Amino acid sequence: MSVCLPPALRPVVQRCAGVLAAGGLLWPVLTGVSAVVPEGRWSFTPPAQAESFAGAPAHAPAQDWSFRGALGHFDLAAVQRGYAVFAGVCASCHSLTQVHFSDLGGMGLTPEQVSALAASWQVVAGRDAEGRLTHRKALPDDALPAPYTGPEAARAANRGAVPPDLSRIVQVYPGGADRVYALLTGYASSASAPGAGAARAEAGFANPYAIGHRTAMPPPLRENAVVYADGTRPTAQQEARDVTTFLAWISSPHADDKRRLGVGVVLYLCFLACLLVILKRRIWSHVEK
Amino acid sequence: MPFIVKHGNTGLHGVRDAVSGRGEGNQMAEIPSSREQADQAHGGLAPEPPGGAEPASAPEAAPMPAGVGVAAFVRAYGAFPLPRDLNFLWTVGAMLVALLALMLLSGLTLALTYTPDASLAFSSVEALERRAPSGWLLRSLHMTGATFFMAALYLHVFRGLCYASYRAPRQGLWTIGTLLLVLVMVTAFAGYVLPWGQMSYWGADVASKAVGAIPLIGGTLEQVFLGGDAPGSATLHRMFVLHFTLAFTIVGMVVLHVAVLHAKGSTSPSYRPGSGGASGATLPDAAGRSRMLPFHPYFTVKDTLGVVVLAILFTLVMCFWPGLVSEVENYRPANPLHTPANIEPEWYFLPFYGMLQAVPSKFGGLLVSGGAVAILFLVPWLDRGTAATCAAGRWGGLRWLPCVALAVLACSFVLCGLAGRHHVQGGWMLVGRLATLGYYLYFLAFLPFYARLAQKELRS
Numbered sequence: 051m052s053v054c055l056p057p058a059l060r061p062v063v064q065r066c067a068g069v070l071a072a073g074g075l076l077w078p079v080l081t082g083v084s085a086v087v088p089e090g091r092w093s094f095t096p097p098a099q100a101e102s103f104a105g106a107p108a109h110a111p112a113q114d115w116s117f118r119g120a121l122g123h124f125d126l127a128a129v130q131r132g133y134a135v136f137a138g139v140c141a142s143c144h145s146l147t148q149v150h151f152s153d154l155g156g157m158g159l160t161p162e163q164v165s166a167l168a169a170s171w172q173v174v175a176g177r178d179a180e181g182r183l184t185h186r187k188a189l190p191d192d193a194l195p196a197p198y199t200g201p202e203a204a205r206a207a208n209r210g211a212v213p214p215d216l217s218r219i220v221q222v223y224p225g226g227a228d229r230v231y232a233l234l235t236g237y238a239s240s241a242s243a244p245g246a247g248a249a250r251a252e253a254g255f256a257n258p259y260a261i262g263h264r265t266a267m268p269p270p271l272r273e274n275a276v277v278y279a280d281g282t283r284p285t286a287q288q289e290a291r292d293v294t295t296f297l298a299w300i301s302s303p304h305a306d307d308k309r310r311l312g313v314g315v316v317l318y319l320c321f322l323a324c325l326l327v328i329l330k331r332r333i334w335s336h337v338e339k
Numbered sequence: 340m341p342f343i344v345k346h347g348n349t350g351l352h353g354v355r356d357a358v359s360g361r362g363e364g365n366q367m368a369e370i371p372s373s374r375e376q377a378d379q380a381h382g383g384l385a386p387e388p389p390g391g392a393e394p395a396s397a398p399e400a401a402p403m404p405a406g407v408g409v410a411a412f413v414r415a416y417g418a419f420p421l422p423r424d425l426n427f428l429w430t431v432g433a434m435l436v437a438l439l440a441l442m443l444l445s446g447l448t449l450a451l452t453y454t455p456d457a458s459l460a461f462s463s464v465e466a467l468e469r470r471a472p473s474g475w476l477l478r479s480l481h482m483t484g485a486t487f488f489m490a491a492l493y494l495h496v497f498r499g500l501c502y503a504s505y506r507a508p509r510q511g512l513w514t515i516g517t518l519l520l521v522l523v524m525v526t527a528f529a530g531y532v533l534p535w536g537q538m539s540y541w542g543a544d545v546a547s548k549a550v551g552a553i554p555l556i557g558g559t560l561e562q563v564f565l566g567g568d569a570p571g572s573a574t575l576h577r578m579f580v581l582h583f584t585l586a587f588t589i590v591g592m593v594v595l596h597v598a599v600l601h602a603k604g605s606t607s608p609s610y611r612p613g614s615g616g617a618s619g620a621t622l623p624d625a626a627g628r629s630r631m632l633p634f635h636p637y638f639t640v641k642d643t644l645g646v647v648v649l650a651i652l653f654t655l656v657m658c659f660w661p662g663l664v665s666e667v668e669n670y671r672p673a674n675p676l677h678t679p680a681n682i683e684p685e686w687y688f689l690p691f692y693g694m695l696q697a698v699p700s701k702f703g704g705l706l707v708s709g710g711a712v713a714i715l716f717l718v719p720w721l722d723r724g725t726a727a728t729c730a731a732g733r734w735g736g737l738r739w740l741p742c743v744a745l746a747v748l749a750c751s752f753v754l755c756g757l758a759g760r761h762h763v764q765g766g767w768m769l770v771g772r773l774a775t776l777g778y779y780l781y782f783l784a785f786l787p788f789y790a791r792l793a794q795k796e797l798r799s
Binding site: 309 | 423462465466468469470475476479632636637640641644647648650654657658659660667670671
């Protein structure tokens with residue numbers, strides 16, 4: 051059902067990347083703080099292995115996400131690349147049931163681009179005269195189609211495990227974006243080689259960040275799994291970063307709007323509060339306590 | 340500094356004594372004013388003989404000369420005399436009114452998109468957040484508003500306990516206020532069920548089981564509450580209707596609360612024996628009136644400042660730290676087959692949840708946690724002291740005792756919440772029980788005991 055980086059998207063991503071990079075940079079300039087300050091914890095410190103019990107997931111190292119912190123923002127170019135990874139890789143098993151194609155316009159796409167993007171997906175269009183399912187190209191108003199018809203089909207296709215819905219995954223997954231990233235990149239080396247994991251597939255795949263250090267999800271990302279339209283090299287790490295950014299964005303697509311609104315409102319209210327303090331002092335000036 | 344408000348109001352609202360002693364009544368009244376409205380309001384208060392009229396008459400008399408109408412009503416409320424030494428805790432009431440308006444407006448707009456059906460509720464809330472115009476903003480306002488409303492309400496009640504605002508003649512005011520607290524808590528709970536996430540579902544489940552623990556009628560009540568054997572569409576309909584209707588009931592009760600406040604007058608943080616009664620006494624006599632200021636402009640500007648400061652805090656939490664007021668587990672759709680590891684209510688119910696769990700028996704726990712709210716209704720009758728007796732008592736050796744007792748009460752409340760959060764496991768069980776005891780001791784031991792002690796001291 052899903053396709054590997056829909057051709058319709060390639061020019062879209064290409065066109066938008068430059069614009070978005072600029073748009074994304076504008077925000078820290080406006081606020082003066084945020085992502086400009088590096089946190090100094092870039093990557094890949096070995097995970098602390100202080101579990102309370104044997105199967106507890108390892109602590110995911112903190113990553114330097116652009117959206118982290120009170121004044122963070124989403125790097126929309128990374129969100130778009132992450133969409134390409136989602137559509138090309140994740141969508142074959144995972145759903146985004148709460149998301150409509152029109153919502154993806156928030157990645158920085160024009161309505162035409164959203165229509166083109168939707169048209170690269172097939173959705174069910176009811177049954178024909180013989181009772182067979184028919185399909186059509188998706189429209190912006192459609193929800194993203196789920197890869198399986200229901201939990202039973204998902205279980206049958208995945209050796210008994212149901213791939214979770216990703217609509218709010220970064221919000222509800224304990225550990226958040228750091229752990230999603232750690233899980234995607236943290237497969238034990240023996241399992242990450244293609245084919246080697248198949249023998250042990252019944253028991254799941256070794257991953258220190260999964261509960262019980264085993265996950266039913268095969269290592270999803272490899273080098274060049276997708277082609278990035280903006281020329282970024284699609285290493286497995288880069289893909290994991292981008293798709294995590296995309297999932298964080300889709301979990302709270304209006305977080306940036308909210309922060310932007312908040313800065314304006316707080317500045318305005320502080321000004322108003324100053325005026326009111328002056329007014330109150332004048333009105334109360336002759337009142338002895 | 341020629342500032343018109345100064346002359347226009349101090350002279351014409353019957354508070355000329357307040358102007359640092361320089362204003363004589365007649366002299367100030369002769370000052371020509373360009374404001375007719377102030378003149379009319381003046382008629383209501385100034386002619387009263389000091390100390391002569393009944394308490395309630397002062398604010399009520401104001402609209403009479405100007406006739407009946409919105410303008411007269413507004414003038415009467417603008418002239419409402421308040422003690423001048425009210426501290427910031429007295430602006431919490433204004434904050435609550437502002438928050439109530441916010442909750443009502445955002446709630447009404449949210450209701451346009453929401454669908455109270457077990458299979459549709461979660462996705463209708465998701466659609467609201469993702470696609471409805473400014474839906475994310477409305478929902479954030481409503482969610483953050485719920486937390487701030489409950490926090491402000493607890494502060495308001497605590498202020499009432501601190502300054503004994505429940506004493507005669509304000510028992511009615513206190514009773515209405517406590518009823519409002521109960522209504523708001525029920526509304527908050529009903530509202531939390533509506534998004535139909537995991538915590539909504541399991542919260543409704545726990546609440547229904549708690550209701551079911553009542554002997555005799557429990558089973559029936561549980562059926563009525565759930566509309567079936569387990570939470571479902573029928574429960575959602577009930578909660579939606581309850582949430583919606585109670586919101587307007589609360590508005591009506593707030594109007595009543597404010598009307599009674601205007602009839603009985605406000606308390607104040609200080610007590611001055613020289614002023615012939617508590618400074619919060621309803622009727623200001625000559626000395627007491629000098630401590631009063633009209634509501635407008637003095638307290639309108641103070642309350643507005645309070646509301647703006649609250650709005651700043653509100654925006655900071657809503658826009659930059661939304662995780663403080665949202666429970667992530669509730670972003671998972673309700674799943675009757677999967678019980679979450681940690682079922683816990685919103686923070687504002689945690690103290691009562693802790694009490695519920697601290698008692699081994701199910702029904703006993705329900706009685707204790709429900710009684711923690713119900714006992715507030717009895718406070719005016721548990722504390723038999725008057726302002727005069729207690730002030731006299733405070734000059735005795737035990738001035739520190741009320742402060743200690745209030746601190747114990749506040750700490751117990753917080754500790755109960757923490758114990759509830761940790762499911763009263765291990766050491767938290769002991770903490771939860773001690774805190775529950777501390778909470779009840781304030782009402783059942785300290786209040787009656789202290790009033791009696793103060794009375795004894797006054798007599799001796």
